[in-house]
Amino acid sequence: MNPLPVSQRSLDGRLRHLLTLEGLPASMLESLLDAAEVMVPQSMSGTGLRDRLAGRTVCTLFFEPSTRTRGSFHLAATRLGADVLGFDVHASSTKKGETALDTMRTLEAMGVDCFVVRHADDGAVAELAAGARPETSFINAGDGRNAHPTQGLLDMLTLRQRKGPDFSQLKVLIVGDVRHSRVARSDLHALRTLGVGEIRVCAPASLLPDGDALDGCRVIDSLDEALYRVDAVMMLRLQRERMEEGLVPSLESYFADYGLDARRLGLAAPDAVVMHPGPMNRGVEISDEVADGPQSAILQQVGNGVAVRMAILQALLG
Amino acid sequence: MNPLPVSQRSLDGRLRHLLTLEGLPASMLESLLDAAEVMVPQSMSGTGLRDRLAGRTVCTLFFEPSTRTRGSFHLAATRLGADVLGFDVHASSTKKGETALDTMRTLEAMGVDCFVVRHADDGAVAELAAGARPETSFINAGDGRNAHPTQGLLDMLTLRQRKGPDFSQLKVLIVGDVRHSRVARSDLHALRTLGVGEIRVCAPASLLPDGDALDGCRVIDSLDEALYRVDAVMMLRLQRERMEEGLVPSLESYFADYGLDARRLGLAAPDAVVMHPGPMNRGVEISDEVADGPQSAILQQVGNGVAVRMAILQALLG
Amino acid sequence: MNPLPVSQRSLDGRLRHLLTLEGLPASMLESLLDAAEVMVPQSMSGTGLRDRLAGRTVCTLFFEPSTRTRGSFHLAATRLGADVLGFDVHASSTKKGETALDTMRTLEAMGVDCFVVRHADDGAVAELAAGARPETSFINAGDGRNAHPTQGLLDMLTLRQRKGPDFSQLKVLIVGDVRHSRVARSDLHALRTLGVGEIRVCAPASLLPDGDALDGCRVIDSLDEALYRVDAVMMLRLQRERMEEGLVPSLESYFADYGLDARRLGLAAPDAVVMHPGPMNRGVEISDEVADGPQSAILQQVGNGVAVRMAILQALLG
Numbered sequence: 020m021n022p023l024p025v026s027q028r029s030l031d032g033r034l035r036h037l038l039t040l041e042g043l044p045a046s047m048l049e050s051l052l053d054a055a056e057v058m059v060p061q062s063m064s065g066t067g068l069r070d071r072l073a074g075r076t077v078c079t080l081f082f083e084p085s086t087r088t089r090g091s092f093h094l095a096a097t098r099l100g101a102d103v104l105g106f107d108v109h110a111s112s113t114k115k116g117e118t119a120l121d122t123m124r125t126l127e128a129m130g131v132d133c134f135v136v137r138h139a140d141d142g143a144v145a146e147l148a149a150g151a152r153p154e155t156s157f158i159n160a161g162d163g164r165n166a167h168p169t170q171g172l173l174d175m176l177t178l179r180q181r182k183g184p185d186f187s188q189l190k191v192l193i194v195g196d197v198r199h200s201r202v203a204r205s206d207l208h209a210l211r212t213l214g215v216g217e218i219r220v221c222a223p224a225s226l227l228p229d230g231d232a233l234d235g236c237r238v239i240d241s242l243d244e245a246l247y248r249v250d251a252v253m254m255l256r257l258q259r260e261r262m263e264e265g266l267v268p269s270l271e272s273y274f275a276d277y278g279l280d281a282r283r284l285g286l287a288a289p290d291a292v293v294m295h296p297g298p299m300n301r302g303v304e305i306s307d308e309v310a311d312g313p314q315s316a317i318l319q320q321v322g323n324g325v326a327v328r329m330a331i332l333q334a335l336l337g
Numbered sequence: 338m339n340p341l342p343v344s345q346r347s348l349d350g351r352l353r354h355l356l357t358l359e360g361l362p363a364s365m366l367e368s369l370l371d372a373a374e375v376m377v378p379q380s381m382s383g384t385g386l387r388d389r390l391a392g393r394t395v396c397t398l399f400f401e402p403s404t405r406t407r408g409s410f411h412l413a414a415t416r417l418g419a420d421v422l423g424f425d426v427h428a429s430s431t432k433k434g435e436t437a438l439d440t441m442r443t444l445e446a447m448g449v450d451c452f453v454v455r456h457a458d459d460g461a462v463a464e465l466a467a468g469a470r471p472e473t474s475f476i477n478a479g480d481g482r483n484a485h486p487t488q489g490l491l492d493m494l495t496l497r498q499r500k501g502p503d504f505s506q507l508k509v510l511i512v513g514d515v516r517h518s519r520v521a522r523s524d525l526h527a528l529r530t531l532g533v534g535e536i537r538v539c540a541p542a543s544l545l546p547d548g549d550a551l552d553g554c555r556v557i558d559s560l561d562e563a564l565y566r567v568d569a570v571m572m573l574r575l576q577r578e579r580m581e582e583g584l585v586p587s588l589e590s591y592f593a594d595y596g597l598d599a600r601r602l603g604l605a606a607p608d609a610v611v612m613h614p615g616p617m618n619r620g621v622e623i624s625d626e627v628a629d630g631p632q633s634a635i636l637q638q639v640g641n642g643v644a645v646r647m648a649i650l651q652a653l654l655g
Numbered sequence: 656m657n658p659l660p661v662s663q664r665s666l667d668g669r670l671r672h673l674l675t676l677e678g679l680p681a682s683m684l685e686s687l688l689d690a691a692e693v694m695v696p697q698s699m700s701g702t703g704l705r706d707r708l709a710g711r712t713v714c715t716l717f718f719e720p721s722t723r724t725r726g727s728f729h730l731a732a733t734r735l736g737a738d739v740l741g742f743d744v745h746a747s748s749t750k751k752g753e754t755a756l757d758t759m760r761t762l763e764a765m766g767v768d769c770f771v772v773r774h775a776d777d778g779a780v781a782e783l784a785a786g787a788r789p790e791t792s793f794i795n796a797g798d799g800r801n802a803h804p805t806q807g808l809l810d811m812l813t814l815r816q817r818k819g820p821d822f823s824q825l826k827v828l829i830v831g832d833v834r835h836s837r838v839a840r841s842d843l844h845a846l847r848t849l850g851v852g853e854i855r856v857c858a859p860a861s862l863l864p865d866g867d868a869l870d871g872c873r874v875i876d877s878l879d880e881a882l883y884r885v886d887a888v889m890m891l892r893l894q895r896e897r898m899e900e901g902l903v904p905s906l907e908s909y910f911a912d913y914g915l916d917a918r919r920l921g922l923a924a925p926d927a928v929v930m931h932p933g934p935m936n937r938g939v940e941i942s943d944e945v946a947d948g949p950q951s952a953i954l955q956q957v958g959n960g961v962a963v964r965m966a967i968l969q970a971l972l973g
Contacts, residue, residue, distance in 0.1 A: 063394075064448065076700075076730065086424055091447055098420070104726055107722070108722075116934065117934035121935060125934075125957050127954075128957035130698065130961060298434065298435035298440075298443075303434075318445075318446040322448070324447070380766065405761055405762075408762065412712065412765055412766060415738050616757065616761075
């Protein structure tokens with residue numbers, strides 16, 4: 020990835036934007052996870068936290084539709100007492116010819132303190148952040164194939180809750196469309212920074228990324244082999260358009276080769292945790308039995324998502 | 338209707354979900370109406386009620402578009418101090434292949450305490466409720482042709498305000514597309530449970546329901562005859578697609594045969610009340626004169642809708 | 656314009672609706688500007704103002720899509736403590752055949768105290784206001800080509816902040832599609848009422864209005880000539896459909912003849928202020944250099960928009 024056009028940190032070292040996990044030190048990731056952990060008990064109601072961001076305005080600025088991530092941020096900001104303005108651009112001014120930068124600056128001039136942005140293009144969120152006033156913060160809620168840092172953090176929080184704070188002995192496997200996945204990229208950044216013992220990747224060759232994205236990972240063709248004694252399996256979503264693009268022959272063959280079912284999960288460590296960023300394609304990446312089974316942390320991930328987003332908002336705006 | 342896949346009541350008898358009025362005892366309907374009646378004066382502002390549901394999250398989960406019902410629930414929840422998350426599914430994850438159950442569970446894991454659900458399929462809301470955690474509540478905001486229980490309750494509240502608490506001497510007439518109407522089904526359940534003296538139904542044969550939906554009702558072909566000395570007329574909306582389906586020859590002929598105008602209303606009791614669930618097709622089901630006349634309770638119904646929904650939310654979550 | 660079907664002022668002279676600036680006395684415009692000016696410091700957070708409209712409900716009722724104006728009103732109302740209900744009609748009941756008046760009355764019956772309405776038809780907002788209860792207020796957020804009074808007021812506030820309170824010596828130039836612009840109409844009303852020394856208008860003949868809209872203005876063909884020593888330039892947005900309608904030969908030729916660039920701005924007074932209602936078509940009406948230059952007040956206009964809308968809401972509902 021190209022260098023960021025704007026620094027994520029202020030001159031005093033504090034986090035100003037959260038655009039990518041790449042380059043953030045382990046100590047910073049850990050203190051964000053600590054802050055999120057502390058918020059978990061209050062994250063479902065906001066009790067006792069409603070004055071934290073009172074008078075601040077958070078805008079969810081989505082250039083790509085996504086209701087679940089937007090909803091998670093909406094609830095996180097609301098439970099901290101912020102005002103939330105939802106701004107979906109596909110149905111809006113951009114059609115009228117306004118640039119994304121002008122849209123952002125207009126909203127900023129209305130008193131938006133923090134933008135939560137999703138965009139189809141790699142680097143688009145950082146570009147907007149580079150055009151903002153010094154006091155405005157940005158959170159990348161997913162840009163192209165590039166990064167989805169709050170998803171990376173919530174995955175780490177879930178892993179820590181299930182496996183303890185020492186990641187050095189863990190074997191973690193990522194399965195699926197790593198090539199097109201911003202989730203995988205942010206997970207890989209975090210897993211490396213937090214010193215996971217071994218990172219394995221399993222995917223059809225057509226869905227493996229180019230370049231150095233997999234540096235330090237073991238790429239293993241066979242899912243059965245890749246699962247052997249891993250402590251965590253991070254499944255990725257398969258976009259249906261991969262089939263239309265010819266990258267995957269069929270959903271059935273994908274599940275046969277790369278789907279996680281109960282038999283396969285038996286090859287992992289007995290207490291291995293199963294994660295998925297959602298929305299799931301049941302029967303494509305994952306069987307019902309595994310998705311709904313005792314080793315699944317999928318709904319715990321969702322709950323942690325709210326706490327992590329609250330911690331990030333607090334860190335940037337509090 | 339099939340038995341519910343989940344009980345509406347907890348073991349201690351309290352209401353946990355509101356999925357249908359069918360099967361709820363008169364005492365429970367009456368205590369909900371009493372609670373709503375008490376809330377009416379504060380229901381337009383929420384003054385004094387803002388702490389009732391503070392820290393609770395209500396999600397309007399709509400699989401069918403509807404702005405007015407959603408708006409009514411949004412205001413009811415907001416005025417009780419709840420956080421409200423709007424989640425429209427037609428433009429969302431379902432397109433990406435996620436099941437409705439997974440969408441619901443994801444939102445539940447974000448801390449949603451109560452779902453207000455509209456769905457095109459009969460029984461779909463109860464199915465979602467059956468898949469939820471024990472502490473989560475569901476309100477059916479309309480499922481297929483099956484039920485719309487808050488509409489049924491607000492209609493009963495309106496009837497009670499206009500005609501007094503003793504329903505045993507009342508003659509109530511329902512006119513129109515009973516076959517496809519969840520409003521009619523919920524009204525019929527409530528009218529029977531609350532012991533209305535006589536229930537009449539008037540509709541073209543093509544719009545009468547099969548089965549036992551009309552048990553205990555008098556079905557009368559001619560609207561003039563049906564109106565004779567009734568105390569209340571509940572008009573139903575005619576969906577325009579009934580014409581395309583060939584169930585109704587034309588809007589003009591429908592109005593001529595089943596539309597309520599001033600002359601016809603003169604056949605009812607002198608103080609008969611006119612109700613309509615909205616949105617109205619003026620000149621199709623009802624004339625302007627009647628819709629806007631002194632016997633119309635149509636806007637009173639809308640106002641009662643907010644109070645009824647506040648009472649239900651309070652009963653389920655308070 | 657035809658006379659309003661409803662008075663904007665109560666019998667005691669207080670403002671009840673804001674439908675148009677036409678006909679409002681200078682003293683009223685000035686006191687609204689004063690109130691807005693006072694609110695500017697708090698308008699970005701609402702600190703200290705959250706009890707002003709507590710328990711009141713504001714509905715943004717948009718029959719035409721517009722996210723930025725709706726967002727500005729949403730934030731203004733929220734920061735005064737009101738509940739806000741967003742109601743977009745294109746995707747709603749109107750499709751089902753309900754009239755706009757019935758939609759409004761339904762929302763009113765749910766406890767909406769103030770409607771902020773945008774509509775494609777001239778006079779449509781005033782017609783809705785004429786059908787409302789006596790205690791309900793309306794703010795016109797843009798109707799057809801007719802009026803956009805809050806935009807007119809925020810433009811005047813910006814002009815006053817930049818040029819001082821005495822408008823009598825000012826030369827103000829409006830450039831562009833005056834014919835189709837509700838912004839221009841409201842600006843013209845306000846500029847005249849506040850006694851601006853000289854109003855100039857520059858546009859291609861095809862984009863000049865008929866009738867008496869330009870009474871008292873100097874219409875000047877050449878932009879270079881029109882700019883000579885003006886104190887303020889108000890650029891208008893060019894809708895792309897003007898080209899399809901044949902009113903403008905091409906965007907390139909429009910910019911060549913009527914676009915504001917740095918050279919041309921040099922013809923105005925040295926401290927002339929540049930305004931634009933947004934969203935901008937960069938390179939069509941205005942060059943990047945001017946839009947982002949030191950004389951541009953475009954983002955200041957946006958910020959003032961929130962303060963002006965807060966002042967109006969407070970005047971109507973407080």
